[in-house]
Amino acid sequence: MAGNLEHAVLRRARAALAEDATDALLNTIADGEAAGSIFSAVSAGGILTTWKEPGRTKLGPDFSCHFVNSVDTAHWAGLHRLGEDIYATGGLDALDEAIMHIVQLAPTRADWRSNVLESVWFDVGRTA
Template sequence: MTDDPEAAAVLHQRATLAEDAADALLEAIAENEAAGSIFSAVSDGGNLTTWREPGRTRFGPDFSCPVGNSIDADHWADLHRFGEDIYEAGGLDALDEAIMHIVQLAPAQADWRAKVLESVWFDVGRTA
């Protein structure tokens, strides 16, 4: 976030590109979902955030387990980076608005998309 209009315009453009990229990536994940993928858990009401011990969060899924793979890890990292770009442009409000916008782009996948984005972007802008 900045007071410089030119820098703000660049950040806004970057956030718009990140939203578009997140939409395209979610569409690709949904279309090419392999059985057992970490993102499948969301379809079954699962949660992408995994836990180390009670009260302590490890952000993101555990890709060391047999159902995870490098494609899942790459998708996770890409989506997380898009969230960081959106946050940098407008803070938590922009991130919340982006989730709503991206979810609305594919109404048939709305619940799944919301769960994925909220899980992947859980820590964006909220960690020290």
């Protein structure tokens, strides 16, 4: 019984760290010069799309018209990895809770954050 409690506490601490890291990365991206060009593809006319991983074929917006550099690729990979970490701590419920929490950390950017996270984490825990 105590082992289960300790395990749950450790999982929640790991998820909290990933949420904090996601918040920091989103702030970096939003404050950077590429935020407009790269993330405009995330939401096309208010309709959620899937942010395609640079260099891979997945459903989502076409980045061929955008300049995708190693920093942009690193941002995508970092956000995706953090989503996978959160998923590992508690599945899709933990991922949904994390999105709600992270979005609330920056109310003025809530819509943007929600679109980005829903898009980047679209396939986390859902692939075969």
